[in-house]
Amino acid sequence: MFFDSWMGIVRVLVVGTIAYVALVLLLRTSGKRTLAKLNAFDFIVTVALGSTLATVLLSSTVALAEGVTALVLLVGLQYVVAWASMRSRRVERLVKSEPQMLYRDGFLREAMRRARVTEDELRQAARGQGHADLEGVSAIVLETDGTLSFLTSQPRSLLSGDDG
Template sequence: MLFDNLQGVLRVVIMGALAYVALIAILRSSGKRTLAKMNAFDLVVTVALGSTLATILLSKDVALAEGIAALLVLVLLQYAIAAMSVRWRWVAELAKSDARTLLLDGVIDSAACRDERVTEEELRSAVRSAGHGDLDGIAAVVIETDGRFSVIPQGQAGSRSAFPARPEKQ
C-alpha cells in the first residue's frame, strides 16, 4: 500500500516537526555528552532516542506529550548516570567499561585480547587500517570504551601518560 489517506501523512508531518523541535531542544539543553557515544551506555541511549522518535512519528497510539516525556526520561537518566559516574567510581564501573591495552611495544597481550573478545587478526587489521605494516613500530593498541581501536606508533607514544593503567597481577 503506497498511500492510505492524507490525514495519516499530515499527522506524520506535524508530529515529526513537533517531535523534532522538542528533541533538538532537549538535546541542546542536556549538553554535548548526550550524543557523544563515548561508551556502550551512551550508544544505547542514542539508539533508544531514535527508536522513541520513530514511535512518536509512526504510532497513532502515542500522543506527542507522551513521546516528549519519553525522550525527556531517556535524556535525564543519561544525564544523571553520567553525573553520578563522575562522582562515584562504582557507578562509572556499572555504566561503562575501561579502555584496555591489547598490544604494548609490539607484543600482543593474548589474555587481554581473549578477555575483550578480539582476535589477533582484528588487532592486526586495526594496525594496518591506521597505516602501519609492522607491529614492532607500534607502542600500543588500545580498545577504547566505545569499542574503537587506538593505534599509537612508537614515535608518538611520548611519556605514555594517556595509556590505560595496567591491571595489577594477582
C-alpha cells in the same frame, strides 16, 4: 500498502517536526555529554533516542506527548547517571568500562580473549588506520567507547610528513 491516507502523511509531517524540535531543544539544554558516546551506556542512550524518535514519527498509536515524555525521560536518566558517576566511584565502575591494552610490542592474548578480539581484527583495524603492518605500532588500546587506538613509537609530526 503504498498509500493509506493523507492524514497519515500529515501526521508524520506535523508530529515529526514537533518531535524533532523537541529533541533538538532537549539535546541543546542537556549539553554535549548526552551524545558523547564515551562509553556503552552513552551509546545505548543515543540509540534509544533515535529509536524513540522513529517510533513517535511512524507509530500512530504513540501520541506526541508520550513520545516527547519518553525523550525527556531518556535524556533525564542519562543526565542523572552521568552526574552520579562523577560523584560516586561505584556508579562510575558500574556504567563505564576501563580501556584495555590488547597489544604492546606483541599480542596480549589473555586481554584479547576477554575482549573477544582476534589478531586478524586488530590487523584489519591497523590497516584501516594506515598501518601496513604492526611493525610501527607499539600498542593498541580498546577504548571505553569500543574504538581502537593505535599508539606508535614515532612522534606524530614524522607520521604526518611534517618536517617542521
